[in-house]
Amino acid sequence: MSITVHVSTHVRSYTGGRSRVEAEGRTLIELMADLERRYPGLRFRVIDEQDRIRQHMNFFVGDQLVRDLAHPIAPGEDVHILGALSGG
Numbered sequence: 001m002s003i004t005v006h007v008s009t010h011v012r013s014y015t016g017g018r019s020r021v022e023a024e025g026r027t028l029i030e031l032m033a034d035l036e037r038r039y040p041g042l043r044f045r046v047i048d049e050q051d052r053i054r055q056h057m058n059f060f061v062g063d064q065l066v067r068d069l070a071h072p073i074a075p076g077e078d079v080h081i082l083g084a085l086s087g088g
Contacts, residue, residue: 010083
């Protein structure tokens with residue numbers, strides 16, 4: 001199942017500058033594995049060594065903020081990978 005993944009500017013250098021890419025997976029972890037195969041280095045920028053979403057990264061599946069990589073992705077749902085903004 002092909003999923004449209006919207007990529008924030010934080011990681012576009014791994015996708016050749018594209019803001020939207022296609023990947024496959026039924027869960028976020030499967031999707032990230034496919035993205036890593038297609039775009040080497042991307043996974044490490046958003047997932048840490050303990051297989052957790054990095055604190056400064058956010059995943060939205062559809063319109064829902066998700067922090068669990070086992071979260072399922074339904075057919076037709078878009079995934080957004082966004083870098084959190086901070087300031088002070």
